Amino acid sequence: MTGELTTTTPVARGVEAPAAAPGRPGGARSRGARRLPPSLVVGAALVGFVALVGLVSLFWTPYALDDTGTGERLAGPSAAHWGGTDRLGRDLLSQLMTGAGNALIVAAASMLVAGVLGVAVGVLAGATRRWVDVTLLSGVDLLIAFPTLLLAMLIVTVRGASLSSAIWAIGISGSAVIARVTRVNVARVLREDYVTAAHASGTGWWGTVLRHVVPNVWPTLLVQLMLLGGGAVLAEASLSYLGLGAPPPNASWGRLLQEAQSTMLVQPWGAILPGVAIVVAVLGLNLLGDGIRERTDPNLRGDR
Template sequence: MTGELTTTTPVARGVDAPAAAPGTPGGSGGRARGARRLPPSLVVGAVLVGLVAVVGLVSLVWTPYALDDTGTGERLAGPSAAHWGGTDRLGRDLLSQLMTGAGNALVVAAASMLVAGVLGVAVGVLAGATRRWVDVTLLSGVDLLIAFPTLLLAMLIVTVRGASLSSAIWAIGISGAAVIARVTRVNVARVLREDYVTAAHAAGTGWWGVVLRHVVPNVWPTLLVQLMLLGGGAVLAEASLSYLGLGAPPPNASWGRLLQEAQSTMLVQPWGAILPGLAIVVAVLGLNLLGDGIRERTDPNLRGDR
């Protein structure tokens, strides 16, 4: 009787199995702790992104000084009790500009991810689930966009729409949509070859039903990782565009424009370049780590015994 219970109970009802000693490989407590353990990259990435998000949200309702306030202190002053980040060459408070820049960076990242996700998933699903000539045509356009530099595309859009935050969002989003479309198309084609999709078709499930019930649930983890990585690239791209004068015009604050304005005074007031540079690193690193953590959490080949 004892041998029979030992053989069958872990398979049928793991809850009723005798508990192993804490810390042993077979202990249910160890498995529960392992199941709840999050990848370190996911935790660190979430903390960094959350920090930038909190700063950006606070800037919507409060900043130490107005962005255009030039009478708060001397020019190119270092960090002090009155100005924690110092002042720029016009006497404006750097911390206030950094806080506002955090909000703008997150807006660009989120909006670019939305544009890339909607356009990329739509194109990828159409390419992977429709006729051969549609697939070839769409993929040709996708390859062209992938080979097209983001900055050059931004210059074209800015020429048409003018320099603004929305122009940067569309340029970054369209460039990212090409990558999302390519990844989506590969995963859609893989899922559509599975036996359960064939069985769904045989049971009378329509095309949209197959896409919503089988394709989307199987490709979203990979797409979510790609979107997180795109968000990090969007922050860096927006800073680059602002550095070149193609981003949001003043008085909107941007980390890239702060770097551009500080390059001529870096020896006098180095904090004007150090602080926005660190802010860009924190935001990009946080989004990239968040994407890696999601990949580790959702990919069974990497998750292992977590």
């Protein structure tokens, strides 16, 4: 996955650079006139596709998720079952569609949890007193060292296996990374001369945060959150693979993989399709993050 990304980035920039270099001589350039980075377009298309499928699944799926009497068991793709059926005869496409919705719900909600928690902790650590910084960072370090899986098991033990348990587990452990990134970036911006210049011209704490810190930090954070979203899709798949995610009859890509494991040699589609779905969603979120970075980084914007 990462290998794929690192090869995508230079190519994307290589395409972007010559297009931007001739530029429009002088004058103001409008944001809309510039070409969108390819990674942004492809990422948005992949995520948009998964989101659309997930949205449709909320209202309609070809078959009910627990309908076992729809035809042959462990069948390959056919006109009646585009994705084939599983060992109980349930329609695979219906489960994949519902899985798409669940994957993105978990990704979005855990991004929200991680974002709110992480940014709050990161800003407090980066922009206030030193002892607050040290205290919060030791907490964050503990959380980073704490395995997500163990945290998930703890939460599931307390709250029972459900989508929201998965969300809290992934969100809380993701917040540690967001807190670190926020703190580093807030501290970096606060050290810049433009913040000193702002202070020397009478800009107060809030003005500094709103005018300088937030605009300089949010693109990095958004990229980080998108990467976290990709990680969340993977984490949700792992948790439900282990039975710590949403319980049946609700569908999840991770559980589809787990169920297909024993019948993979008989009917490989049951494993291939959810696998591909996971790759598409994670790749889409990662590309989206990369594209946002390319779009918002001022060092990649305008003339040099």
